[in-house]
Amino acid sequence: MTVSAWYEALSPCPAARPARAWCDSDAETLSLDGLWRFRFAGRADGPTDFAATEFDDAAWTDLPVPAHWQLHGHGAPAYTNTRYPFPLDPPRVPDENPTGDYRRVFDLPTGWAAGRTLLRLGGVDSAARIWLNGTEVGQTTGSRLVTEFDVTDLLRSGAPNVLAIRVVQWSAGSYLEDQDMWWLSGIFRGVDLVARPAEDALDDVTVRAGYDHRTGAGTLRVTASAPARVRVPELGVDAAAGEFVTLQHVEPWSAESPRLYDATVSSGTETVRLRVGFRTVAITDGLLTVNGQPLLFNGVNRHEFHPDRGRALTEEDMLADVLLMKQHNINAVRTSHYPPHPRFLELCDEYGLWVVDECDLETHGFWLAEWRGNPADDARWEQLCVDRMRRMVERDKNHPSIVLWSLGNESGSGRNLAAMARWTREHDPSRPLLYERDWSCRDVDVYSRMYLTVADVEAIGRAAEAPLADAALDARRRAMPFIHAEYAHAMGNGPGNLREYQDLYEKYPRLQGGFVWEWIDHGLRASTADGQEFYAYGGDFGEIEHDGNFVADGLLFPDRTPSPGLLDLKKVFEPVRMSADGDGLRVANHYGVRDLAHLEFRWLLEADGQEVARGVLDVPDVTAGASVRVTLPLLPQTRGEAFVTVRAVLAADEPWAKAGQEVAWSQLAVAADPIPPAPARLRVHSSADGIQVGPGLFDARDGRLRHLGGFAVAGPTLQVWRAPTDNDRAPHGEALEPVWRSLGLDHLRHRVDAVEVADEALVVRTRVAPVGTDLALLATYTWTALGDDRLGLAVAVEPVGPWACPLPMLGVLFGLPDTLTGVEWFGRGPGESYPDTGLANRVGRFYRTVTDLQTPYVFPQENGRRAAVRWATVTDGQGAGVRVSGPAPFGLTVRPWRTEALDRAAHPTDLRPDGHTWLTLDAGHHGIGSASCGPGVLPAYLLPAAPARLDLELHVLGQGDAG
Structure with a gap:
């Protein structure tokens, strides 16, 4: 008979205390966080003699708690998305089971007043066995869940106590925790001793606080595990625990106005603050x-993550997340895919975020085995599954921010999910249930899906989705609200198409929004041999099984710097919309309950990117859901292209931002740039040195530009390839990169067919084509001299053959001297923009260095393009350089390396400046989409191989002539 190890048990530990609310009590708590003694082993069956009080651990090392041992030199991190990194044989795990033994010696404080003392473990990955003073206390499972033990009889006063814990990386619980993140182990949340009074201890408190929106009345019932008084001084409440209290008027809590009332529950021996x-x-x-x-x-969707600490977050980390969410118009968070640290939920209550609290359950890897043996549908696992739901609900039940419970993520369907739902409905009917993976919605109250196309989402909005086979279930589901549990995969450059989804959510009442995947890149801080810092992803630690940089799919870079995608999302989520309304401005309030009195509306008039005038609009109060037309001030006359930008900013400090924080903006064009008369063309001259066209000197043999004024130039050449984005590679979507590479777009061949010199023009005809096919792009360059320091270029591109795929991009590439490192432009900015991204950018005049123009995605890829550029200068800091402009806006990319180097790089540290400043001017780019996990580029943002034209003017700038 096979005997399973303790960590393969399929029932919760009977020694663990019943789950209860996380309470702020005046009873004494002793934190055991800090440096522990630690020993690492490759197996879990080593001797347990270390639990003895007299054991000598002098040969051990120190390890901080909370922490993951892999991030302190013991073993190595590993990343997989769905595949388990061990064989599927539930509940058994391999003998090769990395194990950490912990020891902590402590003294009880003098006067420790406790009738009972609980040992509380906030989070241990993945299972632990605990001893106190040589006696076994119990075991834990459920990595992101609290476990408590009564250790009263094992503690010693007046003598040192020894707490010993063995933590294993793999356990039965690991089968329930396949959650698309780094596999990291150890005691990663706090360890405490919690004193409990001898009598009338408030071991558990449950709050039910309702609001009647029709009358403004509130209801309050607080139950406790002992007789107690409930007091809410601000409301005049002084009632017995369990008593139902009706209040004639209260201010309701919402994510927009997170009104909280301070309350206490007192038993005489203990007071809990609520x-x-x-x-x-x-x-x-x-x-x-x-x-x-x-x-x-x-x-x-938010994982807990820090690039140095993994999931061992500090309060500062959690607060940074909440503040960044609020500052970027995010109003909701799904705690993917486990309950977060309790302090994070307290911050959501305080600052205002709707929360979907998700159970510590995911069995996604069983999909690869066609769901055979899935614990979510195996009766042997029911106790563990329900236990996880119970512990989450009981711990988190008092948070007003939590409006939905989630049964877990990507665990198929089955009986144990139904059992979890039954238990939750019996114990907390105040919140509906969500679970995405069972599309019949048999056990939940809302319909939820992942990564649907825009068309599929619209069909659901119209209640026109494909029917279920079961008519009763289909009717039930059609009566449910829809929530997009994950959409817009934020991996690398992107996501695109954000506006299209939001438009649907706002158009159809049934579509109640969703959650972008995901909040932060899980890049672990690492260094090259020569000390250059980068962020590591799957495979960087020698893993055999890994999913590469799929772990870097967040709106924040690992250091919590907002990515361009987060800035776009802020724009899409704006709670105030402003648009032209005749000669005025329409201001629409998209808040759910809040008016606009807290905002100030500032306007700025700019012409050709230069400020002309500014002021503050008089906007009357606008209630939620309403709009108002506002008269714009009489604007002064301007020269050039002019815009009025109106910004809605905080009028006073809010808890989450200072006064002046931008909430929303809109830009209105008020004057177009007049079309200048065509300049006279100068003659073209040929000599022994080449062909002279104004400031340009060309090679007579191939027509290439070699010098522009005093600057050596490489090119131009037709540029079609871009370093593929994560969405182009599309590990879980429709990939274009292999199509492009198989066609040979990454190594096109160039041929000059003719160099024709006329009196006023140099015409160079080229054929650019992939190998092994008769497809081609005919590019004709027409150069004209517009003055001694100005050069005109018209590029006409004509495709040849039946191109079956879109082009990555289409433009021309120039190599300039690397002394030109400053870039100023008039166009959209300040950030990068592609056809379906860059919503956060407005038209203006901006300056960045070449280095600053590069977006540091964890995995290098196409980045840094500025869109709708009217003119740009690339200069050396002293005013010398090149100015480029055009009659129609163009795309601009400036890099210190070529696209081919960007394509080859695995990390940003692989990129080295190559001695040039590479200037790409494009007539178009393929969109970005979200195909790394989801839909690709919408038809409107494709770049077909079609006739195109790019008209440019190059102006050589002298010292002090950079504008």
Whole structure:
């Protein structure tokens, strides 16, 4: 008979205390965080003699708690998305089971007043066995869940205590924790001793605080595990625990106005402090509502992550996340795919975020085995699954920010999910249930899906989705609100198409928004041999099985710097919309409950990117859901292309940002740039040195530009290839990169067919083609001299043959001296833009260095393009350089390396300046999309191989002539 190890048990530890709310109590707590003694082993069956109080651990090392041992030199991190890094044989795990033994010696504080003492473990990955003073206490499972043990009889006063814990990396619980993140082990949340009074201990407190949006009344009932008084001084409440209290008027809690009331629950021996938010969650007429108002989730999926600490977050990390979400118009967070640290939920209550709290459950890797043996549908696993749901709900039940419980993620369907749903409905009917992977919605209250196309989402909005085979289930599902659990995969450059999704969410009431995947790149800080820092991803630690940089798919870079994608998302989520309305401005309030009195509307008039005038608009108060027309001030006359930009900013400090923080903006064109008369053309001259066209000297043999004024030039050449984005590579979508590479777009061949010199023009005819095919692009360059320092270029491109795929991009590439390192432009900025991204950018005049123009994606790829450029200068800091302009806006990319180097790089540290400043001017780019995990580029943003033209003027700038 096979005997399973303790960490392969399929039932919760009977010694663990019942799950309860996470409470802020005045009873004493002793933190055991800090440096512990630590020993690492490759197996879990080593001797347990280290649990003895007299064991000598002098040969061990120190390890901080909380922490992951892999991030402190013991073993190595590993990343997989779905595939388990061990054989599927549930609940058994391999003998090769990395194990950490921990020891902590501590003394009880003098006067430790406890009738009972609990040992609380906030989070241990993945299972642990605990001893105190040589006696076994129990075991844990459920890595992101609290476990408590009563250790009263094992503690010693007046003598040192020895806490010993063995933590294994693999356990039965690992089969429930396949959650698309780094496999990291250890005691990664806090360890505490919690004193409990001898009598009337408030071991558990449950808050039910409702709000009637029709009358403004609130209801409050606080139950406790002992007789107690409930007091809310601000509301005049002084009632017995368990008593139902009706309040004639309260201010409700919402993510926009997170009103909290301070309360206490006192038993005489213990006082628990609460922050109560009054709100009622309901599904009414097929819509998810809070306080009678339908919700629209402008949300993100959030893993807990730090590039140095993994999932061992500090309060500062958690607060940084909440503040960044609020500052970028995010109003909701799904805690993918486990309950977060309790402090994060407290911050969501305080600052205002809707929360979908998700159970610590995912069995996605069983998909690769066609769901055979899936624990979510195996009766042997019911206790563990329900236990995980129970522990989450009981711990987090008092948070007003939580409006939905999630049963977990990507675990197929099955009986144990149904059991989890039954238990939750019996114990907390105040919140609906969500679970995405069972599309029949048999056990939940909202319909949820992942990564649907825009067309599929619209069909659901119209209740026109494909029917289920079961008519009753189909009717039930059609009556549910829809929430897009994951969409717009934010991997690398992107995501694209954000506006199209948001437009649908706002058009169809049934579509109640969703959650972008995901909040932060999980790049672990690492260094090259010569000390250059980079962020590591899957495979960088020698893993055999890994999913590469798929772990770097966030809106934040690992150091919590916002990516261009987050800036776009802020624009899409704006709660205020401003648009032209005749000669005025229409201001629409898209908040759910808040008016616009907290905002100031500032306007700025610019001509050709230079400020002309500014002021503040007088905007009357606008209630939620309403709009108003505002008269614009009489604007002064301008020369050149002029825009008015109106910014809605905070009028006063808010808890999450200072006054002046931009919430929304809009830009209105008020004057077009007049078309200048065509300049006279100068003659073209041929000599022994080459062909002289104004400031340009060309090679007579191939027609290439060799010098522009005093600057050596390489090119131009037709540029079609871009370093593929993660969405082009599309590991879980429709990939274009292999199509492009198989066609040979990454190594086109160039041929000059003719160099024709006329009196006023140099015409160079070329054929650019992939090998092994008769497809080609005929590019004709027409050069004209517009003055001694100005050169005209017209590039006409004509495709040959039946091109079956879109082009990555289409432009011309110039190599300039690397002394030209400053770039100023008039166009969209300041950030990068592609056809379906760059929503955060407005037209203006901007300056960046060449280095600053590069977007540091964890995996190098196409980046840094500026769109709708009217003119740009590339200069040396002293005013010398090149100015490029055109009658029509163009795309601009400036790099210190070629696209081919960017294509080859695996990390940013692989990129080295090559002695040139490479200037790409494009007539078009393929869109970005979200195909790394989801839909590709929408038809409107494809770049077909079609006739194209790019007209440019190159102006040689002298010292002090950079404008």
